[in-house]
Amino acid sequence: xxxxxxxxxxxxxxxxxxxxxxxxxxxxxxxxxxxxxxxxxxxxxxxxxxxxxxxxxxxxxxxxxxxxxxxxxxxxxxxxxxxxxxxxxxxxxxxxxxxxxxxxxxxxxxxxxxxxxxxxxxxxxxxxxxxxxxxxxxxxxxxxxxxxxxxxxxxxxxxxxxxxxxxxxxxxxxxxxxxxxxxxxxxxxxxxxxxxxxxxxxxxxxxxxxxxxxxxxxxxxxxxxxxxxxxxxxxxxxxxxxxxxxxxxxxxxxxxxxxxxxxxxxxxxxxxxxxxxxxxxxxxxxxxxxxxxxxxxxxxxx
Numbered sequence: 160x161x162x163x164x165x166x167x168x169x170x171x172x173x174x175x176x177x178x179x180x181x182x183x184x185x186x187x188x189x190x191x192x193x194x195x196x197x198x199x200x201x202x203x204x205x206x207x208x209x210x211x212x213x214x215x216x217x218x219x220x221x222x223x224x225x226x227x228x229x230x231x232x233x234x235x236x237x238x239x240x241x242x243x244x245x246x247x248x249x250x251x252x253x254x255x256x257x258x259x260x261x262x263x264x265x266x267x268x269x270x271x272x273x274x275x276x277x278x279x280x281x282x283x284x285x286x287x288x289x290x291x292x293x294x295x296x297x298x299x300x301x302x303x304x305x306x307x308x309x310x311x312x313x314x315x316x317x318x319x320x321x322x323x324x325x326x327x328x329x330x331x332x333x334x335x336x337x338x339x340x341x342x343x344x345x346x347x348x349x350x351x352x353x354x355x356x357x358x359x360x361x362x363x364x365x366x367x368x369x370x371x372x373x374x375x376x377x378x379x380x381x382x383x384x385x386x387x388x389x390x391x392x393x394x395x396x397x398x399x400x401x402x403x404x405x406x407x408x409x410x411x412x413x414x415x416x417x418x419x420x421x422x423x424x425x426x427x428x429x430x431x432x433x434x435x436x437x438x439x440x441x442x443x444x445x446x447x448x449x450x451x452x453x454x455x456x457x458x459x460x461x
Contacts, residue, residue, distance in 0.1 A: 170207075175236075176190075177229075178236040179200075179440075180204060182233075182440065184224070185223070186201060204216070211232070213226070214226050214229075240440055260289045260290075261288065261447055262293075264301075264304065265309070266296050267295060267296050267361075268391050269310070269312055273409055281450075281454045281455075284454070296388070302439065307448050309436070309437040310435070310437070312328050312433075313432045319439075320440075321437065321440055324435050325435065325459040326434040328431065330431070332424050333397060333404060334400075334402065334404070335398055335399070335421070336418070345403075345424060348370045351368065352379065356383050357387065357397055359389075361388065366382070371430060384402055390407065398420065403423060405429065438452070
């Protein structure tokens with residue numbers, strides 16, 4: 160923003176004002192968040208746009224949206240906020256005596272398989288911290304649900320939240336040996352139309368299964384013989400020979416190693432899904448939440 164690499168206090172205020180406005184897309188709410196009037200916030204953002212030499216918001220009488228530069232700057236502001244929170248927390252003593260009560264929202268199956276053991280480890284390390292964990296595939300508003308930390312698998316939509324990518328979920332198609340012994344040939348994604356397929360309705364793409372190979376992309380709309388709202392139920396149906404299921408690695412790798420499930424269409428991988436921790440800006444100033452975030456980041460790294 161200027162030739163110096165040091166941010167002046169006024170620039171920090173302007174960045175904080177911009178980040179609040181970018182998350183809320185409402186100048187009045189953003190002004191209340193940062194403790195100034197809407198006119199002051201508007202002047203700060205105008206000065207910031209002059210400083211960076213481009214518009215950060217697209218504004219009409221009805222709506223407001225971030226420009227491409229605004230989206231990039233918001234991501235940088237979130238990293239800056241996280242770094243400042245880390246610095247503030249580093250000044251506080253850490254010990255097993257940390258206390259607090261945290262509310263978490265995690266995906267049902269992923270939470271049971273991957274997170275429950277990690278949360279148990281955390282609670283043994285910090286017995287003074289109580290956790291209230293909701294295992295639910297629904298997308299919960301963190302403010303309305305009073306959620307301190309959420310774990311999300313897949314694409315993120317809410318720019319108001321601080322996001323930290325911690326892992327990657329791999330998925331693949333699989334079926335039981337008994338099903339495949341009597342099933343039609345399966346060489347191309349389009350061959351799935353001749354197969355019995357099991358759908359998990361927690362997938363954002365629903366019954367549209369998407370594949371890629373080098374620069375090629377294929378999508379197939381399946382007609383499921385069974386639809387489940389629980390990923391483990393879909394896996395168990397595949398184990399029982401009902402048909403082909405799209406399964407996550409954490410639920411199926413061991414069964415594949417045992418020969419109870421067989422991967423299919425391995426030449427056409429399914430796109431991986433990122434796994435993020437999400438929290439409200441500034442929430443990680445709570446020592447208990449910062450301890451949990453750091454523990455999960457270290458434990459979930461790919």
